[in-house]
Amino acid sequence: MRDVIGYLRTRLDELETQAVHLHRAVCATTGNAHAVCDCGYPGLVSADVRARRELIEELVDWLESEDTSDRGRGRTNRALLLLAQPWAQRSDFDPYWRIDD
Numbered sequence: 077m078r079d080v081i082g083y084l085r086t087r088l089d090e091l092e093t094q095a096v097h098l099h100r101a102v103c104a105t106t107g108n109a110h111a112v113c114d115c116g117y118p119g120l121v122s123a124d125v126r127a128r129r130e131l132i133e134e135l136v137d138w139l140e141s142e143d144t145s146d147r148g149r150g151r152t153n154r155a156l157l158l159l160a161q162p163w164a165q166r167s168d169f170d171p172y173w174r175i176d177d
């Protein structure tokens with residue numbers, strides 16, 4: 077699971093950077109690269125990424141806790157894999173991480 081956790085952290089860093097930079101290029105609400113918008117999109121993406129980073133930390137804590145049962149560990153692994161699915165079509169995504177159901 078270590079690999080997918082590192083992969084997830086890297087993708088979230090990219091997502092946040094892309095959202096801010098792509099949005100800075102031009103916002104659809106203004107359609108003007110020089111206009112300043114107040115749509116709140118970059119802030120929303122940053123908050124979403126922050127929440128997912130914290131969720132990953134929680135899940136890692138559960139995985140590493142001796143109090144977590146094998147069943148709980150299995151469900152936690154699945155939750156981490158679910159978080160990675162948005163990147164399942166990338167060439168560097170390990171097919172072993174793919175959830176098809």
Ligand SMILES: [Zn+2]
Pocket residue numbers: 099103104105113114115116117
């Ligand atoms: Zn905007």
